[in-house]
Amino acid sequence: MSESSASPRAKAAKAQHGDGQFRLLRERRFAPFFWTQFLGALNDNVFKVGFTSLVTFQAARFSGVDPKTAAFLISAIFIIPFVLFSATSGQVADKYEKAMLTRLVKTFEIVVMLIGGAGFMLHSAPLLYVCTFLMGVHSTVFGPVKYAYLPQHLQPSELVGGNGLVEMGTFVAILIGTIIGGAAAGLTEHGAMLLAGCCVTVALIGRVASGFVPKTAALQPDLKINWNPFSETWRNLALARQDRTVFLSLLGISWLWFVGATFLTSFFNFAKDVLSANPDVVTVLLGTFSIGIGIGSLMCEKLSKRRVEIGLVPLGSIGISVFAIDLFFASHGIAPAGHLMGVSEFLQIGVHWRILADLFLLAMFGGFYSVPLYALIQSRSQPTHRARIIAANNILNSFFMIVSALMAMGLTSAGVGIPGLFLTTALLNIVVAVYIYSLVPEFLLRFLAWILVHTFYRIRLVNAERIPEQGAAVLVCNHVSFVDAIVIMSESPRPIRFVMDHRIFRSPLVGWLFRHVKAIPIAPAHEDAKLLEKAYDACGRALAEGDLVCIFPEGKLTRTGDINPFRHGFSEILKRHSAPVVPIALRGLWGSVFSRHDDNRWPRPVQRGVMSRLTLAVGEPIDPAEATPEHLQQVVAMLRGARK
Template structure:
């Protein structure tokens, strides 16, 4: 278990992370103070506006804030890849300060047209900062820190949304001086953001030789098109955009849902908003503990499942509108179903964190470093598109189809299940990792050593001892990069788990006397996988141990390296002998019943060996040494 010193919270003590963390948090906070103060100003403070004018201005404000994401995301991604991200952050914060200085005048004079222009510019500020925000993390964090760092960023983002919403609406509501307080507050926040941005250490440009394309439409089209080059990254970005589709419907409907369906007051709305925001924050930071410091995409289906179940239960907890109106927090919580709605929002929010954080980390870890910011810029475009579509669908289902708000929320949860199943069908690695993650965490506790010895990219062979039927799932489910295992065809063909091996593109192999053609195909597939820069896992013993001892390593590894010399990482599973699925006490060739679940096991990986160092004999000796006496 990580201690506080080496957990994600330890990053908050380091200059490489803390100034950036504060900069992005202050920016998101300021965005929401400004935006919500403007909406409340138009809706509640200004006199002489009709209801149609209020609705029109509110919708215009939402559209103006999101428009820059369509127009300027591609350009901002180019900037973030070409220039030092820390200095670019300073420039963005200078822009924010200038906007807020003008905003003081606009708020004090209730100059709505100017405020709308400034809101558009704040959207531009967020557009410029977005690709920088996610592109910089892999440059300043180690690979094992990515999940924790992203969790902290998502936590800060949702808490900033909450805090900015509460502060903006509270300040603008102060009689006579509310507008002045909002203006001064936004300037102070912008100054603080500029100071923290200035404290960010320099980061090297990842693609300084790239040429800027100033044609907005061509650059946008190219950015989105290039996103599809990496299928896993593209589908992960679609998953992120779906999260914003899902979340925007719940966030958008929450005020009206609270007032007209739940019968709650503005304080109840604020409480529910706080619950949801804090829930996402908690789920985001829990990802590091659940994933064991690695990008665990198995959490994504887990998150989608929770989002669907809790999201659907919001409907069943409170399917019809009540006649009461304006209930305070205590009175509302005393109503039947209120606590269940609160529990559902908490559950949905926490699982949303499980869903979104690994996707961000996955895109960061598997995207081209030279184009990473442009990839996130394209993702921002998709996010904006999905949020607009969500708004249109919500309006259509409510106004045209005649759904109630609870029915709309149920429909959204059902859509979430359908989309999740579709994505996991396209990328079975998500679902496979989920099942492996569940299995490993239910049956075993793993002591990991040397996981960082797996390179972030490039071909490599991982050679491990073979103790149980679950070895491939345990090693493959622990290593961050996808692994293609070479396994005996009879294990590959085992019922129930065969589909997992196929989804992981395992390579079945047979002995030369059993099936020489399968053996030849296996060597060919191994060579092809290494040629494509993949990680290949092998069990050089060729069979599962029957007595707990490591069998002699066969020379197949030498044949592989003769045709394709790549690095080799010796690995040792420890503590598996005697666990469920090993062959101890199994004279009848059955998996014995476990003496206990959640048994402690270990996996140790040695630093990579160069191909010329490797022989079957030396590799066997090293694996024996790594395993030690803990069989």
């Protein structure tokens, strides 16, 4: 990291926990970059919405353009550069200083918008298509710079908030760009001139903002660039596949872009052909969608407690499908009005409010889905390869968006209406979600853990930051209930290899889930001595690979609420690979239905106005040489305190 960013980062480390993500907008390490990104997204949408609106509602001015497929064609042309140049741009972002690259990209944007301005003034579709392609080149080069910049200037605890702000800013820019582009295109007399002037002006302001972006050191300056886009694309994808969770997260984000592109590019024809509405209503639809994803992105920091909470991803995908399906039923069979309604008339019809609510909630859940995935990729990618991983993401995004455009064009040409397109996308989303979560149950388990903790418990964390974010460690915890592992999992910053009773793996569902998150089955020596030795060896290998291993040294659930004597199992693990031992204590689960209490009860979602209380306390790491069963039991008992 450069010296120019070291001071702000050190200052941020001392910031109070309650400052919130908006504090970043006052700091140079983030604010100039944020506004540069914001203005770029704004210009993209002023141009694309203006162009799309003109060819949809004023097609007579553009010879040879089909208004029914123009929006999908514009989207496809914008995405093609991501396929062609993402691999190269990822290498460039890893090799060169990022502030300099940002300024070059913004200077290029000015030239591109001069071409686009000429296209608007001359009503030249070929010039505007060329500008669309070049704006795609602009976004292709800036994408890896953008997402590789954040981890160099933000702390891990700020990544979710920073990404949330960027996502929120992007979709607010989409909203403003939609309003400006749509309004300008609606002016028959001077609309083209206004669009041209606006695009060039925003590009100039963006270039000024980029001048304040702090110097950001190149992470691999000695990298030799492979200029062959095909071989480098394959190499980037292979690089991304080295971490299975990261790669599948890339696929998850790309799928979201498939869904988002399908909806966003459909709004013009949806408004005109289904809702019988004018371009101003398109602005309302796009604005509602943008506000929804912006709010969802901002909520992620609060819901995830400032950490990368992938449990929000399944929640997001469920919401996307539910409200997309309801959007189909809300808009299917609406009778044509016989004329194009304005905003006022549109809002007087009750079913239209249901449509707006569906769009808002669908987009909000899209925010829940995307922000944790971006933060996960940034946090788990190697710093020296991060920009190329983002480039791989852009390659996959572009491929999925092109397929989205081709699917939409094909279904539309086959006579499928826009509501049918929405329903198809929603059903496909269910299939893709089931497939991804079957491959990476970590997402699903984190979701279940998140639901459990946030539905039934108000959890209090004590020194949870002591769970290491990197490197091997053995976590030892008292064993109170059947959900101890899920609670610990919900508060850990990274995956944990839990050592669990072998009988759990006989359950078809639970066993399948824990096998896929690499839980380690164990049995007492008198039951299966070979399995016991195999479990110790597996734990040793996991520690050697830098993983977290969690074991419950009591060996069984407590039947009295008191801590049972700790056994020596963790000592056998440490003999195979030495690692720090982190003591953990749970309190508040004894007496719940998940425990062996004689009078166990379901925890109540609301108890005297306050959710059931649960505490997870983490002690100081202990040197493995000092980690005796007696010492660890004493430490865990002190952490737990008197309350069970």
